Amino acid sequence: MNAELTSGRKTNTVHTDRAEPPYLSFRQFLTERFGERVHRIALDGGFTCPNVDGTVTTGGCVYCDNRSFSPNRRLPRRSIREQIEHGMDVLRSRYGSKKFLAYFQAGTNTHGTVEKLRRLYDEALSYRDIVGLMIGTRPDCLPEPILELISSYVRRCWVCLEIGLQTSHDRSLRWMNRGHDAACFVDAVQRCRGRGFDLCVHVILGLPGESHADMMATAETCASLGLDAIKIHNLHVVRDTPLEAMFRRGEVTIMSLDEYVRLACDFVERLPPSMVIHRLSGDAPGDYLVAPEWCRNKSALLREIEKEFRRRGTRQGSRFREQSAPVFHRTALPIVD
Ligand code: SF4
Numbered sequence: 001m002n003a004e005l006t007s008g009r010k011t012n013t014v015h016t017d018r019a020e021p022p023y024l025s026f027r028q029f030l031t032e033r034f035g036e037r038v039h040r041i042a043l044d045g046g047f048t049c050p051n052v053d054g055t056v057t058t059g060g061c062v063y064c065d066n067r068s069f070s071p072n073r074r075l076p077r078r079s080i081r082e083q084i085e086h087g088m089d090v091l092r093s094r095y096g097s098k099k100f101l102a103y104f105q106a107g108t109n110t111h112g113t114v115e116k117l118r119r120l121y122d123e124a125l126s127y128r129d130i131v132g133l134m135i136g137t138r139p140d141c142l143p144e145p146i147l148e149l150i151s152s153y154v155r156r157c158w159v160c161l162e163i164g165l166q167t168s169h170d171r172s173l174r175w176m177n178r179g180h181d182a183a184c185f186v187d188a189v190q191r192c193r194g195r196g197f198d199l200c201v202h203v204i205l206g207l208p209g210e211s212h213a214d215m216m217a218t219a220e221t222c223a224s225l226g227l228d229a230i231k232i233h234n235l236h237v238v239r240d241t242p243l244e245a246m247f248r249r250g251e252v253t254i255m256s257l258d259e260y261v262r263l264a265c266d267f268v269e270r271l272p273p274s275m276v277i278h279r280l281s282g283d284a285p286g287d288y289l290v291a292p293e294w295c296r297n298k299s300a301l302l303r304e305i306e307k308e309f310r311r312r313g314t315r316q317g318s319r320f321r322e323q324s325a326p327v328f329h330r331t332a333l334p335i336v337d
């Protein structure tokens with residue numbers, strides 16, 4: 001089918017083979033950008049994390065299974081070249097894919113010297129069929145020389161930098177041991193502006209102690225920062241994490257599917273229509289997920305979200321309010337002490 005995608009920044013014709021959801025999905029964006037389906041190849045560059053190796057702190061975020069990021073164990077099992085070739089083989093045979101994105105996902109993928117990062121990124125981009133570079137990182141791990149390196153790739157391909165915010169509330173960031181505050185994220189976004197690469201933010205809905213108003217405040221912050229894309233996760237529990245221990249002790253409750261569906265719609269309604277929604281659910285390998293069970297069926301979750309939008313007669317941006325400056329709600333009270 002053909003459809004017009006209208007946003008604050010652009011109007012484009014998109015050709016897709018299925019009905020479009022009431023939000024700007026990553027799939028739609030990629031089809032528009034590259035003229036065909038493009039798949040990500042998740043890569044492990046052997047990065048540790050400043051929140052684990054002591055650069056910022058140790059212990060990592062409460063929801064992260066970061067044992068594999070400990071510095072003395074941090075060697076990727078296979079080279080980038082092997083990972084790319086294996087990923088392309090699998091995706092070609094499974095989906096007939098022709099174009100791919102190199103997605104540096106594991107750990108903090110800017111936590112290294114410029115020389116190391118250049119070598120890894122260059123290796124990934126040495127394949128003609130790799131048409132984009134995605135890099136996941138933290139807001140406190142983006143010094144100027146690394147931002148210059150990342151922006152140097154925009155001449156070669158589409159580049160997207162993913163930065164974890166999780167919530168705009170410092171009390172929740174402290175609870176989850178993120179090791180940075182919300183102002184650090186806003187600063188990173190401002191330093192990334194105008195460099196030619198896309199910026200994607202990660203957020204988590206359903207954090208303990210966060211009210212509906214708190215989560216909508218996070219939506220407003222994200223909506224006001226001129227970001228290109230967002231990944232929205234429901235809080236989910238992964239095996240062998242501090243969060244699992246809290247969950248098993250009954251200190252943390254996890255949202256029901258219905259609660260999350262309503263919340264996700266409320267959140268997405270407040271985002272600009274032009275912001276690409278890379279993800280709308282938590283993601284954990286089957287064996288590692290502890291809760292919630294409904295998280296396992298992503299297609300069913302997305303169908304429920306679309307159904308809720310249809311029931312309301314709304315879509316992404318229905319409640320978006322343009323702001324002339326970043327909206328930044330400061331919360332002072334500690335959530336758990
Ligand atoms: S979630 Fe990200 S920032 Fe937090 S410990 Fe894991 S890799 Fe580090």
